Amino acid sequence: MSNRVTIKDIAAAAGVSLGTVHLALSDKTGVSPATRERIRALAKEMDYHPNAAAAALKRKTIHLAVCFPSISGDNRYYYPQLWNGFRAYKDRIQDMNVSIREFAYPENDSNDEKNLRQRQQDVLGRLQGLLDAGELDGLVLHGNRCPFTAETLRGYVDKGLVLVLTDTDMPESGRLLCVAADYDSIGRTMAEIIMSRIPSCGSILLCAGIPEYASHRLIEEGFDAYMQENGHENLVYKEHSNQICGDTYQSILEQVKRPDLAAACCVSSRTSVMLAKALCESGKVGRLVAVGSDLFEENKQALRDGVFQNLVQKNPYAQAFMATRLLVEYLLRDIRPEQLFVVGSQIVFRSNLSLFEKNSVRFLE
Numbered sequence: 001m002s003n004r005v006t007i008k009d010i011a012a013a014a015g016v017s018l019g020t021v022h023l024a025l026s027d028k029t030g031v032s033p034a035t036r037e038r039i040r041a042l043a044k045e046m047d048y049h050p051n052a053a054a055a056a057l058k059r060k061t062i063h064l065a066v067c068f069p070s071i072s073g074d075n076r077y078y079y080p081q082l083w084n085g086f087r088a089y090k091d092r093i094q095d096m097n098v099s100i101r102e103f104a105y106p107e108n109d110s111n112d113e114k115n116l117r118q119r120q121q122d123v124l125g126r127l128q129g130l131l132d133a134g135e136l137d138g139l140v141l142h143g144n145r146c147p148f149t150a151e152t153l154r155g156y157v158d159k160g161l162v163l164v165l166t167d168t169d170m171p172e173s174g175r176l177l178c179v180a181a182d183y184d185s186i187g188r189t190m191a192e193i194i195m196s197r198i199p200s201c202g203s204i205l206l207c208a209g210i211p212e213y214a215s216h217r218l219i220e221e222g223f224d225a226y227m228q229e230n231g232h233e234n235l236v237y238k239e240h241s242n243q244i245c246g247d248t249y250q251s252i253l254e255q256v257k258r259p260d261l262a263a264a265c266c267v268s269s270r271t272s273v274m275l276a277k278a279l280c281e282s283g284k285v286g287r288l289v290a291v292g293s294d295l296f297e298e299n300k301q302a303l304r305d306g307v308f309q310n311l312v313q314k315n316p317y318a319q320a321f322m323a324t325r326l327l328v329e330y331l332l333r334d335i336r337p338e339q340l341f342v343v344g345s346q347i348v349f350r351s352n353l354s355l356f357e358k359n360s361v362r363f364l365e
Helices: 005-014 019-025 033-045 052-058 080-091 111-131 150-158 183-195 216-230 248-258 270-281 297-304 317-335 350-356
Strands: 062-069 096-106 140-141 160-168 177-181 203-207 234-237 263-264 288-295 310-313 340-343 346-348
Touching: 005 019, 005 033, 019 033, 062 080, 062 111, 062 317, 080 317, 096 111, 096 317, 111 350, 140 317, 140 340, 150 160, 160 234, 177 183, 177 317, 183 216, 183 263, 183 288, 203 248, 216 234, 234 248, 248 263, 248 270, 263 270, 270 288, 270 297, 288 297, 297 310, 297 350, 317 340, 346 350
Parallel strands: 062 096, 062 140, 140 160, 160 177, 177 340, 203 234, 203 263, 263 288, 288 310
Antiparallel strands: 310 346
């Protein structure tokens, strides 16, 4: 199936946009007669055949689902932007023949730990019921916290489900594509920012999250690679945890208090929360170079107050927006995307924080 000619191939050969090809092949207005004939001739020459499944979907409502972690508990720092990005695209297609259901499953809730498992099962059980019944044409999942195994997802894909992932790829699931940030580059960028501001003798604290999460691991690997490739021999202390709790906080606080420490950075929103608190409690604000991760109100305030000098934004808003958009375009217009769509990340300073105040990052669509 990957060798089938798509309108993307025709657009590249003709030197025109996907929209122009779509108009020409659909016999719609908005394209000149000469261009229309040229595109049709190319389509015939390249042996283009429309996606029968996509053509059928155009004549009926397509049914999609989006399943991300809820924004309750400690998820309130990172996941609102993911949901905002998806809903921003959902609002754009209200007049299209697309029905989208939302499934937000809780992961942690200190106020209701007793019933947490049951609430998870209730949400995921409803989604699995739709999947088992074959009632969904497409699904967007957060790969880093995926509630299903790759084998389970592959079974649904083999039965016709079109799967799109955000954040973390699982090629073995049979997904159409994954939309993610370049986490290796994020780690390298953090290292470069820090090394441009501290002496060669200064130690660094990296709050590295947990290796089981690919995004955390890749940021750590990118950080280490930059240090090695550029001959930096600074001592790097690492804290591997991603749970906001007393033990983890005390460990970070003790590291921040080290007299040899010159800089600190982190790979996740949760470790940012604890690092910012430790910097304030230790009296090290302004005395250490500190780089936080992700955009949420507490981190923005830490940047304004000089607790952090920079924030690294992974752009979950753009990840969810583009994942939903590319899924819809594939189902409705037979536009097959690349298997990995990389969303650019940003370095946030106090001077450009105003660009991010609406909690949704501007990006090229």
